[in-house]
Amino acid sequence: MEIGCGSGYVITSLALLLGKEDSGAYYIATDINPHAVRVTCETLVAHGCHAEVVNTDIASGLEKRLSRSVDVMVVNPPYVPTPEEEVGRHGIASAWAGGENGRSVIDKILPVADRLLSDKGWLYLVTLTTNNPLELCLQMRKKGYASRIILQRSTEEESLHVLKFWRDLDTLLEANECMALNKTENGLATESTPFSPFSIWKHGKRNFD
C-alpha cells in the first residue's frame, strides 16, 4: 500500500519489484489529489502493472476493513516545512506542504499506519532531517515498533532519510514496561520515555532492509 501516491512512480516501482499480481500481492494506492490518482493509474498502465487506486485522505474509508492487514506500506509524504495554512486539501501544494517542521501530515499518517500494518508489516517512510527522524523513531518505539534508517541521501537542497518501521516484540515489551514504570513512579501514565537511541539501533540490526 502506498499513501500519497502522487505520480505513481513509487507504487509502480514496488509492483515491478515485488512482481506483478500473479505473485499474490494486492496493491492499493491512495492520494488526496484527484489529478494525482488519475496520473498514478496512467503510470501503472504504462508499466503493465495494476494497483487499486483510491482518492482519499490518507486511508480514510479503508481503515476499518484493512485494519492489521497491510504487509508493506510505503510513504513519501509532504515533508516540506511550510506555514500550517498551506497544509490543505486542494491543489498541488498537498504534494509537499508539511506544516511546522514538515510534520503535520506525517504525524497524521503514523497512527493510521499503526492501525493498518499487519503483525509482520513493514513501513517505509521518507523524511527530511528537519522532520526530526530520530523523534519519529522514538514515538513509534512507544507503540512497539523497531526502526532503522535504511537510506540517507543529500542533495544541495535537502537531506533525506528512508526510515523503516516494523512491529517488534522486545520493543513492545520495553514500551509496556516503561509505561508501567511511569505509572508506578508518578502515579499516572506519562508520554515520556527515557531517551535511548542505542536500543533502537540494537533492535534494528536484527533485520534486513
Place this chain on the structure above:
Amino acid sequence: MRLLTHNMLSSNIKGVTNGFPLRIEVEKVVEKEVDFNVDFLRNMFAKIEWKALAEASRTMGYSELPDDAESSMLDSDEFLRKFHHALLELHLEEGALVCPETGRKFPVNKGIPNMLLHEDEV
C-alpha cells in the same frame, strides 16, 4: 475498482456506525482478465466479507456466487474460478458507492472511487 477493493471500503462519514458494505450504483462495468492464483484466493478468502461480495457481484451483473461460502469450498476449482472472477476481474468503471446509513454517494470515475469528505462530514 475491483470488488476486492469494494469489500475493503466503508463509509467514513463522521458519526456513521454501520458504513459497510457500500451499496453499488452501476453505470459501467469493465471486465479485465487477471492471472488465476489459487494461493492468493485462499489468503484473501479469510479477509473477505462474503455476503458483501456476493451481493456486489450480483449488482454488477454476475450472479454465479453462492449466498454463503465456507473455506471447504476452496477445494473446488469451479468455486475458485467464480470467486476469482468476481473478486478481481469485474471492475466498476463508472458509478457510485452509497453509504448504507446516510445515502451519501461516493462517485467512482474511471475506476477510481472518491472517498473525500466534505468539511461537515469529517
